[in-house]
Amino acid sequence: MSSPSALLSVEGLTKSYGGVHAVRGVSFALKAGEILALIGPNGAGKSTCFDMLNGQKSPDSGRIMLLGEDTTGRAPREIWRLGVGRTFQITATFPTMTVRENVQVALVSHRGQLFNLFASTPKLAREEAGRLLELVGMSGYADRPCGELAYGDLKRLELAVALANQPKLLLMDEPTAGMAPRERVELMRLTAQIAREKSIGVLFTEHDMDVVFEHADRILVLNRGNLIAEGTPAEVRGNPEVRAVYLGEGLVYDARHRDGAPA
Amino acid sequence: MAFYIVQFLTGLASAASLFLVASGLSIIFGVTRIVNFAHGAFYMLGAYLAFTLTERFSGALGFWGGIVAAALVVAVIGVVIEMVLLRRIYHSPELFQLLATFGLTLMVEDLVVLIWGPSDMLGRRAPGFKGAVDFFGQNIPSYELFLIVLGPVVLGILWLLFQRTRWGVLVRAATQDRDMVAALGVNQKWLFTSVFALGVFLAALGGALQIPRDAVNHAMDLRIIVDVFVVVVIGGLGSITGAFVAAVLVSELNAFGILIFPKISIILVFLVMAVVLIVRPWGLFGKPEAPARRSPGLTVNPWRPLTSSERLAALAVIAIAAALPLFAGNYALTVGAEIAIFVIFAASLHFLMSVGGLASFGHAAYFGLGAYGVAFLAKMAGLPMIACLLLGPLLGLLGAAVFGFFAVQLSGVYFAMLTLAFAQIVWSIAFQWVEVTGGDNGILGVWPEKWAASPSHFYWLSLGIAVLMVAALRVVIFSPFGFALRATRDSPLRGEAIGINGKRIQWTAFVIAGSVAGVGGALFAYLKGSVFPDVVGISLSVDALVMVLLGGVETISGAVVGAVIYKALNIWLVSQTDLSKLVLGGFIVLIVVAFPKGIVGVIEAIRLRYRRAPAPAVLAQRIESAE
Numbered sequence: 031m032s033s034p035s036a037l038l039s040v041e042g043l044t045k046s047y048g049g050v051h052a053v054r055g056v057s058f059a060l061k062a063g064e065i066l067a068l069i070g071p072n073g074a075g076k077s078t079c080f081d082m083l084n085g086q087k088s089p090d091s092g093r094i095m096l097l098g099e100d101t102t103g104r105a106p107r108e109i110w111r112l113g114v115g116r117t118f119q120i121t122a123t124f125p126t127m128t129v130r131e132n133v134q135v136a137l138v139s140h141r142g143q144l145f146n147l148f149a150s151t152p153k154l155a156r157e158e159a160g161r162l163l164e165l166v167g168m169s170g171y172a173d174r175p176c177g178e179l180a181y182g183d184l185k186r187l188e189l190a191v192a193l194a195n196q197p198k199l200l201l202m203d204e205p206t207a208g209m210a211p212r213e214r215v216e217l218m219r220l221t222a223q224i225a226r227e228k229s230i231g232v233l234f235t236e237h238d239m240d241v242v243f244e245h246a247d248r249i250l251v252l253n254r255g256n257l258i259a260e261g262t263p264a265e266v267r268g269n270p271e272v273r274a275v276y277l278g279e280g281l282v283y284d285a286r287h288r289d290g291a292p293a
Numbered sequence: 294m295a296f297y298i299v300q301f302l303t304g305l306a307s308a309a310s311l312f313l314v315a316s317g318l319s320i321i322f323g324v325t326r327i328v329n330f331a332h333g334a335f336y337m338l339g340a341y342l343a344f345t346l347t348e349r350f351s352g353a354l355g356f357w358g359g360i361v362a363a364a365l366v367v368a369v370i371g372v373v374i375e376m377v378l379l380r381r382i383y384h385s386p387e388l389f390q391l392l393a394t395f396g397l398t399l400m401v402e403d404l405v406v407l408i409w410g411p412s413d414m415l416g417r418r419a420p421g422f423k424g425a426v427d428f429f430g431q432n433i434p435s436y437e438l439f440l441i442v443l444g445p446v447v448l449g450i451l452w453l454l455f456q457r458t459r460w461g462v463l464v465r466a467a468t469q470d471r472d473m474v475a476a477l478g479v480n481q482k483w484l485f486t487s488v489f490a491l492g493v494f495l496a497a498l499g500g501a502l503q504i505p506r507d508a509v510n511h512a513m514d515l516r517i518i519v520d521v522f523v524v525v526v527i528g529g530l531g532s533i534t535g536a537f538v539a540a541v542l543v544s545e546l547n548a549f550g551i552l553i554f555p556k557i558s559i560i561l562v563f564l565v566m567a568v569v570l571i572v573r574p575w576g577l578f579g580k581p582e583a584p585a586r587r588s589p590g591l592t593v594n595p596w597r598p599l600t601s602s603e604r605l606a607a608l609a610v611i612a613i614a615a616a617l618p619l620f621a622g623n624y625a626l627t628v629g630a631e632i633a634i635f636v637i638f639a640a641s642l643h644f645l646m647s648v649g650g651l652a653s654f655g656h657a658a659y660f661g662l663g664a665y666g667v668a669f670l671a672k673m674a675g676l677p678m679i680a681c682l683l684l685g686p687l688l689g690l691l692g693a694a695v696f697g698f699f700a701v702q703l704s705g706v707y708f709a710m711l712t713l714a715f716a717q718i719v720w721s722i723a724f725q726w727v728e729v730t731g732g733d734n735g736i737l738g739v740w741p742e743k744w745a746a747s748p749s750h751f752y753w754l755s756l757g758i759a760v761l762m763v764a765a766l767r768v769v770i771f772s773p774f775g776f777a778l779r780a781t782r783d784s785p786l787r788g789e790a791i792g793i794n795g796k797r798i799q800w801t802a803f804v805i806a807g808s809v810a811g812v813g814g815a816l817f818a819y820l821k822g823s824v825f826p827d828v829v830g831i832s833l834s835v836d837a838l839v840m841v842l843l844g845g846v847e848t849i850s851g852a853v854v855g856a857v858i859y860k861a862l863n864i865w866l867v868s869q870t871d872l873s874k875l876v877l878g879g880f881i882v883l884i885v886v887a888f889p890k891g892i893v894g895v896i897e898a899i900r901l902r903y904r905r906a907p908a909p910a911v912l913a914q915r916i917e918s919a920e
Contacts, residue, residue: 084790107792122787124780128595135780136791138773144793145801146773152598154773175595191791 036095037062037199037231038083043092045078052078054255055092062198063229065222067242070252071275076235077119079252080203083233084116085109097198115192119203121184125177129168129187132176133159136194162190166220182213189221200225202234206241214238218245243267251275295429302428304548305541306437306506309444312540313499314517315524316451316533317492323468323531324488327379328387328706330394332496333518334401338367339497340509341409344416347504353420364498371493375486381886383485387706388652392842393885395835398514399878405511407872416504436505443502447495448537455533464488468531515831519717522710523562527569529579530706538577558725563718567699570711574703594897596849598771611760618749626748628864630820633755636856637762637813639840643852644766645806646841648775649799650782651701654709655716656810656837658696661829662719663689663811664818668736669729671818678742682815689811690804692719697803701796716834723826735825739818755816762809763853769805770849778802836863839881845891854893 039059045052053075060066068076081087083094088103095101101109110116124132137155138144163169166186171179179187185205192200205221206214222245225232236242242249242263249266251259259269266272318332346359374397382390422436455461463484467474475481500513507513524543528535543562550558575581599607617629642656666688670681696715703711723730730736745751769775780788781795788795818824827833836859844855866873884891890898 106789107794110790110792116790118786118790122784122790124783124787126595126779126783127776131595131776135773135776135793138776139792143773144777144798147769148772150598150768150771151773151776152771191787194791 036060037064037097038233039095040083041093041095043079043082043094044090045075045082045087046090051255053082053089053252056252056255056257057092058250058257058260060199060231060233062231063226065225065232065234065245065247067246067249068233068235068252069237069239069242069249073254074252075255076252077203080201080235084114084201110195113195113198115195115197115200117185117188117192117200117202117205119207121181121188123176123184123187123191125175127176128173129176129179130156130159130163130172132187133162133190133194136191140195162193163187165193165224166190182209182217185209185213185217186220189217193224196228197230200230200232200234202232204235204237206236206238214241215244221245295431299428299431299433300548300552301545302433302437302441304545305444306440307547308537308540308544309440309447310499310503311517311520311524311544312444312537313447313502314496315521315528315536315540316447317495317499318521319525319528319531319533319536320451320464320495321489321492322525322706324464324471325379325383325485326387327383327390327394328530328710329492330391330518331374331397331401332394332492332521333514333516334398335367335371335493335496336500336517337405337509337511337514338370338401339363339500340416340503340513341405341500342366342497343501343504344414344509345409347417356417356420360498360501360504363501364494367497367500368490368494371497372486372490375489378882378886379489380482380485385885385889388646388709388838388846389842389885389889391652391654391706391709392835392838393882396878396881396885398518399874399881401878402511402514403872403875403878407875409509409511411511413508413510415508419505422505440502440506444537444540448533451533460487519713519831520562523566523714525576526707526710526714527566527576529573529576531580532576532578535576535578560718560721563714566714567711570703570707571699574707594847594901596770598767611756614756615753618752623748626752627820628861630748630752630755630816631864632857632860633752633759634813634816634820635836635840635860636759636853637816638810639837639844639852639856640763640766641806641809641813642837643841643844644770644809645802646838647846647848647851648770648782649778649802649806651704651799651803652709652838653700653712653806653834654838655712655714655719655831655834656806657829657831657833658712658716658719659689659693659807659810660814660817660833660837661723661824661826662692662807663814664824664828665723665730665736665814666811667815667818668739668824671739672736678745678819682812682819685815685818686808686811689814690808693804693807693811694800697800697807701799701803713831713834716829716831720826720829720831723829730826733826735823737823739824740822741819745819751820755820758812758816762812766809767849774798774801839877839884842881843884843891845894845897848891848893848897851891851893855891858892 036059041057043056044054056079068079070076078087082089085101085104085106085108093100093102096109096112096114099112101112106116124135127135131152134151134155137158138151141155143149143154160169160172163172166189168183168186168190171183176184176187200221202221206217209217218241221232224230246263248261249263250257251266251272253275258275259266259272261269314332314336318329321327321329342363343360346363347356350359378393378397382393419436419439422434422439425432425434426438455465463474463479467484471481474484520543524536524539527542528537528539542565546562546565547558550561554561569577618626621629638660642653645656646652663686667681667685670676670685671678676684696712700708700711700715724732726732740746741751745754777788777793777798780793781798785795814828817828840855840859841852842855843859844851844853863873863877866876870876888895
């Protein structure tokens with residue numbers, strides 16, 4: 031079912047915690063340069079799905095193919111080495127380093143220099159770190175301690191860090207959670223722009239439907255661990271099952287209005 | 294057969310006191326998240342007070358009343374300490390809590406000697422349990438049988454207390470989520486205080502009940518605290534049932550270990566602990582906990598390499614230090630060499646603790662292994678001094694490689710306790726394996742060769758190596774490896790997500806720190822001309838911790854400044870007063886409460902404030918332009 035050009039293809043992914051089936055037999059594929067949104071109500075299994083793709087959890091069954099390699103159950107650091115950038119729902123950065131150093135660590139790791147005991151990190155990959163920060167509009171903050179940044183800036187820094195290994199795929203778990211509305215739109219525009227320029231595939235989860243419908247090429251809808259819809263924004267918008275999941279079945283509302291009972 | 298049963302019963306009796314102390318520690322940790330190092334001190338106080346009270350009042354009522362009264366008095370002392378000291382540090386990083394309670398331990402040790410004198414004291418026998426029971430030809434003191442029954446009884450009472458009373462429900466709730474309990478309107482302060490009082494009462498009762506079995510002495514606190522750490526680590530911190538099972542296990546291992554492996558009886562217990570921690574890092578009955586709230590530390594102040602003017606200043610300081618032999622006498626030079634050696638030691642711990650976020654409570658193990666390495670090579674292989682200095686630290690490296698592999702699987706207080714336990718293994722090997730290490734008599738006659746023998750030459754040698762080591766560690770701190778280590782400390786999640794294998798980085802850091810400590814130990818052996826088990830002792834490990842803390846945990850040069858000041862102060866203090874532990878302990882508590890940033894940290898904060906003064910305008914501009 032997955033085309034040979036697929037960056038990421040997932041087949042029959044399943045995970046349960048005790049008796050709770052968090053993810054049941056989810057399959058999908060993602061092409062290079064495509065922006066794919068994974069949406070669904072709370073508890074639909076989005077984060078669990080993400081953690082399995084990223085290697086933080088290993089699935090009960092199913093297969094994950096990244097760039098033609100089977101990565102099911104591999105450690106996050108190995109998946110990163112294949113060219114996958116990751117941002118977190120709650121930002122994870124290094125608060126005791128400067129903004130530039132945060133990016134430099136990722137660059138140093140990408141160059142396989144982690145066990146170098148002699149070089150001076152502040153001088154390593156300085157220009158490249160600068161370029162990445164420029165790309166996300168953070169060059170003015172390069173020498174600030176990361177621990178002092180506002181949350182929206184941390185999200186942008188995370189994006190710069192995620193781009194450090196020249197990823198072919200970005201996994202972004204609620205990239206705009208906790209940000210102000212204007213910042214959200216800007217960050218996602220920026221991400222989409224970078225992704226299209228560099229032909230990076232992006233998979234993101236999101237609760238903000240403006241963000242989702244503006245940028246996603248395709249949308250996957252999860253509910254109670256099942257993939258209930260998949261298609262272009264217009265198709266998903268028109269899907270009755272998706273409407274039911276997001277707006278409720280409308281049973282009470284309809285009944286009341288049919289009978290003309292007072293609200 | 295009867296002999297083994299008696300041995301088994303003796304083990305069970307020893308388990309009673311161990312269980313009382315360990316359950317107290319566990320209860321306190323469960324609610325307050327403080328690992329109370331001073332628990333051994335409360336145990337000891339309980340024993341001393343019980344001794345005094347049971348001597349004063351006669352009869353069965355006097356004895357049993359004295360024991361309970363002693364435990365109650367110590368519990369009151371505990372309440373005072375909790376209200377005055379611990380309430381101030383509940384939100385400090387856990388390292389500070391461990392150190393503050395260790396400072397208390399030191400103070401109590403000297404106070405006890407001051408009040409009761411240094412000699413061992415044998416308590417009365419318990420009225421009603423003076424005899425022995427004949428058991429297939431073997432005698433068991435009836436008091437032992439009383440203790441065997443007491444353990445499960447206390448376990449049952451605690452169970453009822455926690456399951457059947459309102460207070461117990463609150464304590465269990467606070468153990469799971471103390472923020473939620475506070476949000477529900479429970480007065481946390483009094484809950485914490487009452488829990489601490491109960492924990493201390495149990496510790497003191499454990500101590501008081503020991504007086505008919507064992508002599509009371511002023512070293513019993515450290516002995517029990519190491520055992521108790523082992524018990525709670527095996528049983529799982531926070532679990533009372535775990536404390537009981539582990540106390541029995543440890544006591545039985547001790548009882549039978551002596552029969553089976555008389556040479557390495559102490560090691561047996563630690564081996565079991567290492568195995569448990571690897572299979573179940575949270576202990577037999579503990580629950581795997583979500584990573585503790587990561588204390589963001591005291592400041593966010595990124596490290597930077599020295600500027601060129603600071604480099605010149607450092608060179609000037611080194612030049613002045615190197616000129617010391619021109620105007621100082623031999624005694625001062627020997628002190629100077631010792632300080633240089635402790636700079637190496639402190640810098641190596643700083644690398645592990647500040648850069649790696651791994652606070653080792655047993656770093657002396659690798660210092661001591663370096664010292665023993667030199668002693669073996671010099672005395673047995675007869676190698677020349679240069680070869681010994683180069684090869685001796687390899688023993689430290691080897692030890693760090695083996696122990697470090699296990700230790701970095703854990704973090705936080707468990708890491709601290711495991712490193713402490715490993716250091717005790719090394720100590721007990723040094724102490725018990727008399728044929729090789731000379732045991733308590735040590736290895737004598739490790740003197741430097743002629744070229745290094747004069748005080749000035751040895752001072753220069755130590756200073757030179759210290760400068761070399763500190764400089765090398767600084768290079769590593771700013772190397773990609775150093776950044777990867779800090780990255781793992783700051784956010785393991787992000788580190789893993791950018792391809793950093795955190796455990797391997799931390800293990801490597803452990804080996805580096807252990808090797809550098811070994812270099813310090815190698816020099817120390819030549820400085821003293823001998824090696825004793827003390828060089829791997831707990832007090833040396835704690836000295837190193839205090840040096841780093843005094844200088845400033847969150848600074849780079851803190852370890853050097855801290856080592857120089859602490860060591861100089863320590864040597865001076867020992868020559869001035871007999872109560873050096875009391876002063877030292879008070880000093881530690883003072884730093885933790887009033888001065889947690891350390892000397893260099895305070896200086897940096899002041900400098901930063903000066904530099905930041907005109908900054909706000911610029912910052913505001915930047916933020917505007919960014920939006």
